[in-house]
Amino acid sequence: MSIGKQTAINFALAALCAAGTFSLSGIASATAFDGGIPAGWTCTGNCGTLGANGVVTTSPEGGNYGWVASNTGITGLGLPGIGGTDGTRLRSGVFSATAGDKLQFYFNYVTSDGAGYADYAWARLLDNSLNQVAVLFTARTTPGGNSVPGFGLPPIDGTVTPATVTIIPGAPTWSPLGGYSGRCYSTGCGYTGWVQSDYTIAGAGQYILELGVVDWADQIYDSGMAFDGITVGGKPITPTIPEPATLALLGLGLAGMGWARRKSPR
Numbered sequence: 001m002s003i004g005k006q007t008a009i010n011f012a013l014a015a016l017c018a019a020g021t022f023s024l025s026g027i028a029s030a031t032a033f034d035g036g037i038p039a040g041w042t043c044t045g046n047c048g049t050l051g052a053n054g055v056v057t058t059s060p061e062g063g064n065y066g067w068v069a070s071n072t073g074i075t076g077l078g079l080p081g082i083g084g085t086d087g088t089r090l091r092s093g094v095f096s097a098t099a100g101d102k103l104q105f106y107f108n109y110v111t112s113d114g115a116g117y118a119d120y121a122w123a124r125l126l127d128n129s130l131n132q133v134a135v136l137f138t139a140r141t142t143p144g145g146n147s148v149p150g151f152g153l154p155p156i157d158g159t160v161t162p163a164t165v166t167i168i169p170g171a172p173t174w175s176p177l178g179g180y181s182g183r184c185y186s187t188g189c190g191y192t193g194w195v196q197s198d199y200t201i202a203g204a205g206q207y208i209l210e211l212g213v214v215d216w217a218d219q220i221y222d223s224g225m226a227f228d229g230i231t232v233g234g235k236p237i238t239p240t241i242p243e244p245a246t247l248a249l250l251g252l253g254l255a256g257m258g259w260a261r262r263k264s265p266r
Contacts, residue, residue, distance in 0.1 A: 032061075032066070032228065032229070032230055032236055033049040033063070033064045033065055033066040033228060034049075034063045034064050036048075036049050037049060037066060037090070038092075038093075039093075040092070040093030041090060041091065041092050041093060042090070042091045042093075043068075043088070043089075043090050044074055044077060044088065044089045044090075045068065045069075045070075045072075045073040045074045045077065045086075045087060045088025045089060046068065046069045046070075046071055046072045046073055046088045046176070047066070047067065047068050047069075047088060047090050048066070048067055048176065049064045049065065049066050049067065050064060050065060050067060050175070050176070050226070051063070051064050051065075053174060053175050054172065054173035054174035054175065054181065055110065055168075055170075055172045055173055055174055055190075055191045056108055056110060056174050056191065056226045057194070059106050059108075059194060059226070059227075059228035059229060060106055060194055060196075060228075060229060061106065061228045061229035063228075064228075065108075065226045065227060065228035066090070066211075066226070066227050066228065067176050067224055067225065067226045067227070068087075068088040068089070068090050068121075068211055068212060068213050068224060068225055069088060069176035069177060069178070069213065069222060069223070069224030069225075070085075070086055070087045070088060070119065070213050070214055070215045070219075070222045070223050070224065071176060071177055071178035071179075071180065071222040071224070072086075072178065073086035073087040073088045073213075073214070073215070073222075074086060074087065074088065074089075075087075077089045077212060077214055078120075078212075078214045079120075079122055079124075079153065079154065079212075080132075081154075082120075082152075082153060082154075084119075084120070084214030084215060084216055085214065085215045085216065085217065085218060085219050086214065086215055086219050087212060087213050087214030087215060088212060088213055088214075089210060089211070089212040090210070090211045090212070091126075091208050091209070091210045091211075092208055092209040092210075092230075092237055093208070093237075094128045094206050094207070094208055095206070095207055095208075095209075095232060095237040096204075096205075096206055096207075097201045097204065097205065097207055097232050097233065098201075098204045098233065099201065099202060099203050099204050100200060100201070101200070101201045101232050101233035102198060102199070102200050102201070102231075102232070102233065102234075103125065103136070103158075103197075103198070103199045103200075103201060103209070103230075103231070103232050104196065104197065104198050104199075104229065104230070104231050104232075105123075105196075105197055105227055105228065105229050105230040105231070106194045106195065106196055106197070106227060106228050106229045107121075107123065107137065107139070107192075107194070107195055107197060107211075107225055107226065107227045108191060108192055108193060108194050108195065108225065108226040108227070109121050109139035109147060109148065109191065109192045109195075109213075109223070109224075109225050110172050110174050110176075110177065110190075110191040110192075110223065110224050110225065110226070111141045111167070111172070111188065111189055111190065111191070111221075111222075111223035111224075112171065112172060112177055112180040112181070112183050112184055112185065112189050112221045112222055112223065113141050113185050113188065113189065113215070113216075113221040113222070113223055114141055114143055114184065114185050114186040114187050114188025114189045114221075115143050115185065115186030115187050115188055116143075116186075116217075117141065117185060117188075117215075117216055117217055117218060117221065118140050118141050118142060118150075118151075118152070118216045118217075119140070119141045119213070119214065119215050119216045119222075119223035120138060120139060120140040120141070120150050120153060120213070120214060120216065120223075121138070121139045121140075121150075121211075121212065121213040121214075121223065121224075121225040122135065122136075122137065122138045122139070122150075122153070122210075122211070122212055122213075123135075123136040123137050123197060123209065123210065123211050123212075123227075124136060124209075124210045124212075125199065125201070125207055125208075125209060125210075126207065126208040126209075126210055127205060127206065127207060127208070128205075128206040128207065128208060130208065133207065134157035134158065134199055135153075135154050135155070135156050135157050135158075136156065136157065136158040136197050136199050137149065137156050137158055137160050137195075137197045138150035138153040138154070138156060139165075139192060139195075139225070140152070140153060141167075141188045141189075141216070141223060142167075142188055143186070143187040143188040144187070144188075145166070146164040146165060146166055147165055147166060147167045147192055148160055148164065148165035148192060148195055149164075157199060158197050158198055158199035159197070159198050159199070160195050160196065160197055160198075161195065161196040161198070162195070165192045165193075165195055167188065167189075167190035167191065167192060168190045168191050168192065168193060169187075169188075169189065169190040170184065170189065170190050171183055171184035171189055172184075172189060172190055172191050174191070174224065176224045177222050177223075177224060178222060180220070180221050180222045183221065184221075185220075185221040189221075201232070207232075209230065209237065211225065211227055213225050
């Protein structure tokens with residue numbers, strides 16, 4: 001390999017390293033859901049991203065939020081030992097955390113069901129083998145009392161603010177509910193508004209965040225959940241985007257590789 005070609009490769013590798021660091025590289029964190037469901041996340045069912053829509057306002061973080069909905073969902077996705085009918089599950093890519101890191105985000109549960117049809121939503125922290133580490137929160141349709149945490153569901157390991165949440169009643173208008181947007185089956189329909197979830201991770205490791213929602217006992221009058229502002233240790237768990245200066249540096253490195261290839265002896 002010629003010296004010129006090796007120098008160009010080294011330059012390109014340096015640019016790639018710069019694009020992957022958080023220190024002096026000038027990396028800007030992307031708002032999690034502004035560009036859609038992040039790369040590396042896995043949706044089973046019906047997921048998407050939105051800005052302010054119907055009863056769900058812009059999240060406290062601003063920009064778009066992510067959502068899951070039971071409308072046109074998949075069967076068999078409820079919490080282990082709890083069940084449900086059709087629903088949706090969204091899992092993040094694997095991320096690293098250290099002991100004492102705080103996992104934080106906002107959620108907003110929306111339901112068009114009620115009176116005996118106890119749809120529910122949840123968030124769980126899993127390890128990288130998909131074993132449950134913690135139930136972060138639950139939310140459930142109920143004709144009276146608290147919707148968060150949800151009745152008849154596993155106790156939560158995180159904290160929510162406010163500590164208990166009752167539904168804001170009415171027929172909720174929200175496009176992820178599909179044909180049930182603006183409709184309500186008896187008492188219990190509505191939305192929670194934005195609620196904050198906090199959990200302190202006990203041990204260093206590799207983790208996955210799971211968010212889900214399912215219908216209960218039927219497949220009509222759907223429910224869903226919006227979420228945003230997901231951070232671990234104060235940093236987003238989604239990919240980062242290099243600033244223009246870093247992209248330019250990377251481009252120069254790749255161009256150098258091409259120039260060295262053309263100039264190298266055959």
